[in-house]
Amino acid sequence: QEVKIFRALILGELERGQSQFQALCFVTRLHRNEIIPSESMAKLRQKNPRTVRQAEEVRGLEHLSMDVAVNFSKGAQLSSHIHNVCAEAKEAIYTREEDVKFWLEKGVDGSMFEVLPQTSDLPDLQRCKLCADRWKPCICSYSLSIEWYPCMLKYCKSRDAGGKVSSYKCGIRSCQKGYTFDYYVPQKQLCLWDEET
Secondary structure (H helix, E strand, C coil), X not given: CCEEEEEEEEECCHHHCCCCEEEEEEEEEXXXXXXXXXXXXXXXXCCCCCCCCCCCEEEEEEEEEECEEECHHHHHHCCCHHHHHCHHHCCCEEECHHHHHHHHHCCCCHHHEEECCCCXXXXXXXXXXXXXXXXXXXXXXXXXXXXXEEEEEEEEEEECCCCCEEEEEEEEEEEEEEEEEEEEECCHHHHHHHCCC
């Protein structure tokens, strides 16, 4: 179904009444050519697998407004991985309306999606970092960075005996990318990291 899943585990602040950890899942559409095919990954051997790698290319920050909740028990139709990856985040799986439209056109059951309240529905809905009341609903923001992932194949050129040049796959290009997700929470208590210090 062309699905990309991000899972975040955030350690709780027990002295502030939070549980040991909070899990979030962000589900978005995976575009073609965004990551290299797994078949290519399997064929390319990695030299020095224990080396800590630096990304060769830093891709820009992507800011995503996650305005739809995904029902965990029905999510398997979207991706079989949701059941495993998002098990701790059953009540906190988010996606975007534009991605939902794409999946609905591919025949996914729409009953797994629920549109979350927006600023247009609740005029006094603020960003959590500006909200003083810990029990009020607000728009939470969570940022993460993927420091290294295989984003493209590298091609090298070779010349045969007749001088004809041909290219062949000879490695993987790595990228780094940052994401910021904005999403509705029913109370600020679920978004205490988003406070201004």
